[in-house]
Amino acid sequence: MFSLQDVITTTKTTLAAMPKGYLPKWLLFISIVSVFNSIQTYVSGLELTRKVYERKPTETTHLSARTFGTWTFISCVIRFYGAMYLNEPHIFELVFMSYMVALFHFGSELLIFRTCKLGKGFMGPLVVSTTSLVWMYKQREYYTGVAW
Structure with missing residues (x-):
């Protein structure tokens, strides 16, 4: 079993091994938050997922929430x-593409399918995906040594 000291030591070692700069820390933060978002879709049901798709909340089912x-x-x-x-170009590109997919999904739900509206449930994913994409686009050469 892990002691508190083991957790602290492992956390310090992991953080020290990360590439320098704020972008990797941002990605780690978003990753941790995403774990909790994922768990809530299985545990708490539809309430929070329906806040994202609040223009047509009845289209959000238990199955679609779990899939999400x-x-x-x-x-x-x-x-x-x-x-x-993040210093590995193929990993950098994979992360970048994951944000492109997220932005496409949420953008299409807002503009094409009209299931979202610019409310608090939608703004989080929109801000995270666009901020991350712009930041990553500007920092690719710094982290990978390869320009766009």
Whole structure:
């Protein structure tokens, strides 16, 4: 069993191994938050997921919420790897593409399918995906040594 000291030591070692700068820490933070978002889709049901798709909440089912939670968890794993290995060009690109997929999904739900509206449930994913994309676009060469 892990002691508190083991957790602290492991956390310090992990953080020290991350690439320098704030972007990897941001990716780690988003990854951790995503774990909790994923869990809530399985545990608490539809309430929070329906806040994202609040223009047409009845289109959100238990199945779609769990699918969304699974998709969010996969994104969490990708972003965790990004936080740890952002200097690897293929990992950097994979993380970047995951944010592109997220932005496309939420953008299409807002503009095409009209299930979302610019409310507090939608703004989180929108801000995270656009901020991350812009930040990553500007920092690719710094982290990977490869320009766009």
